[in-house]
Amino acid sequence: MKDLSQAEETFLIAIWHLKDDAYGVSIRDRILELTGKKYTYGTLYGILDQLVRRGYSIKKEGDPTSERGGRRKLFYSLTENGFLALRNSYEVQRSLWNGINKSTFENGFKI
């Protein structure tokens, strides 16, 4: 099982959070909330395409709305593979950061 890259992980979690409502604008906003990182639409869709290519997500077209000047939304949702990848990532993270918490950092940098 290949590891998820940082960006992929972030995106998948955002998509997971958003459940049915994960499309361009909402994903971008959620990522901004979660990590404080700003992604432009160009890179955003690039990474989303990569996720689809890898099989962690699928995309589905929505209905056109007048708000979008008559254009459709493109919804992304998590697949089972994506879910498994996230779980794997979580476990790796957990074992990596095991035993370390906030207070460890508050004690300052000592060898």
Added chain:
Amino acid sequence: MKNADPVKPPKYAEKIISLFAQLHNRLYILGDLEEDFAAVCRKTGVFYARLWYRFQCLQVFPGIIKYKLYGSTVMLRNYIKIAFRNIIRHKGQSIINIGGLAVGMTCSIIILLWLVDEVSWDNTHENGEKIYQAMIHKGTGKIFSSTSIPIGPALKSEIPDIEDTARLFFNRSNFSYKETQFPETGAYVDPSFFSIFSFNFINGENSALYRPNSIIITKKIAQKYFGTEDPLNKVVNLGGNSFYTITGIIDNPPSNSTFKYNYYIPFNVFVKSDHDPENWLRFQTRTFVLLNENSTSESVSDKLVDFINKHDSRGNPELKLYPFLDLHFSAWGTGTKDNTYILGFGAIFILLLACINYVNLTTARLSARAKEIGMRKITGAVRTNLITQFISESVVIAIIAQGISLALVSIALPAFNDLTSKQVGLWDSPMINIWFIFIPIIVGVIGGFYPSMILSSLKPIDIIKGSILFKSKKSNQVYVRKGLVIIQFFISIIFIISAVVINNQLNFVLNKDLGLNNKNLIYMEIPGENQSSFNALKTELLKHPDIMKISKMSELPVDIWKRRSGLDWEGKASGFDPGMAELKIDIDFLSTFEIRIIEGRGFSKEMGTDLTEAYIVNEEAVKLMKMESPIGKEFSCPTHSGMRKGKIIGVMKNFHMSSLHNNIEPTFLFITNNSHNYVCVKLTESNDHTNTIKIIENTWAGIFPGSLFKYTHLNRLTERMYSGEIKFKRIFNYLTFISIMIAILGLYSLTMFVINGRIKEIGIRKVHGASTGSMVKLLSFDYIKWVIISNILALPVAHYFMKKWLDSFAYKIEFGILIIVSALFISVMIALTAIFYQTFKAARANPVDTLRYE
């Protein structure tokens, strides 16, 4: 308050994004942005929202471009991979293909370098545009590139438009420092020379020559005589008795420089040694002029007319200024525009040939790629994709060929430099080097265009059926390919015809009877003017049985430069002052060269007046002077001791007194005691004169001690006079050879293709009783026909180019039937060799094998 019409984002920004984001995500991105726009609108109002949108526009790009580029390279990477695989899979064909292209590119690159060198001649001089050389026009249209000594300084002081002048006079002396001594070539120049022309000083400054008895040397001389020592301020010896202090060292002159002298000494020294430096009528030195920034040669020309009339108007001379930068290609320079054009076209033609070959060979591999093309089309490739694929393949091949050719050029360049006495380097000019990136791309696209069109047009159904070989399109193809081969032969035949002409003309020129006997003669330069030393030399040498005659003269008779004006003769119209070629000689001159006297007599020892009053003129001179019976008529010529009055005692048969580029000019000879520069010795007929020459050398050393003995065979001089043409001929022969090779390659591949297609036909014919011989005839006749047609087409083109080249010679061969026929013969022979093996093999093939699967 929001109106019923929702506010739209700026239209132009939208258009730009949609242009660039031609991904499948375009609409979604636009939709997302519009949502955001609405949100921002609610927050900050329309105006700032529009600004925000435009800003977003910019931000979107990097991401899009990054993924778009990556995405669209995916296919390219596949194409390149397949291209390499194909090259490796058909090694033999690929080598021929790439090799042919590489050879063509090598030729073109070398010639390109040569052209750049020629065209950029003398461009290192900053003031180049404002530098002119002063030349004197005589009334008869004769132009002298030498001017008199006082003109230079006078021009500078009297004409305000002229900022500075510098004079130059050639010098050749024995250059020595401590024990090292060699003859070197250099020049006397005014110190201002180095401010008018730009030289790179390694040591010292460009005011270096202002010091008396200073000398400026090149880096080459510095290394030759001083090694690692610093030459600055050391003293060297020129010609045995003049000492100079080195005040400056300049970089070696680049290959495209007119001034290739090894050292420069102050012009004053020359002036001091001249016996009549104020004479305005002796044309000896070159004068260069630097105009002011605001002046042009037109603005000065009127002032020049007054100027020359004020100083010396005898013979109505006109002083004109010629742009320095144009000199190289003029009659006084070493370059010829004709040769440059011809070689330039030659290079383009050869590259064309190589490209045509490439096209032929690629389309011949049609059947091999058929399956792949079919599969690609079935799995969804559009024709554009296939075209892109094949063009990229040919670009890959072109790049490989380019790499090989750059290596080949590096190898061949030293030989080429020797051949043309230049020093061009492959990486000399970055401007040209940038082209090395573009050339393979251009060649690849052009060369790959036609094959890719053909290959991409195959229909999958035909491929599966296996019937690609029998499509009607094939005959179209054959026409195109035949056309290409005709073009190849057309080009090669132009080369062949031209080569035949050039070689013949050069043979003619080198072997033509010059009107005098120049065999078994050697010449040396005389150091100093010593009549008694010469007499001693003469008596000593004539004792030897192998030495027949000795004579001394002002110039060598086959290459006379001196033109004398201010002549007078009986019946001359006043105001008529043409120049004639002048040669000062001694009494043995005529017999040494076996010059024929057709009227009157030669110089005779018995007649004392022959030494002081006699003139001998040639037939051209008689024509010029319009004399019916010239013997006995008065003739006089100006010398530095006044007019030498005399009579014409004889008329000599015309001989070629300069290169065969020029017509024979009126020439006159008279005997003098001094003013001679050369000694010629006539030896007995022999193949090997080394012994005799040793004897001469020893005697010479005894009589002229301290001077280096350097001799040359007179018939070598003729070679030297045409060295430029000889080099040109050699280069051209190489080019012709290469073009023939490429054309053979092309014809070979074409026959391979056609014969493969006709193999069944041959089988059927043989079954019906045709003989092998008639098969060979059948197959080859087509090609012979095309070769003859190419010959006919090529003739006018070759004729045009060669006529221009031949016209630079006053004496030339005729472009006649013989040339045409020999070129035809050569080309047919070449074609036959190319196709013979294959036609023969095909004609002999056993019908059983070829018709087996019918």
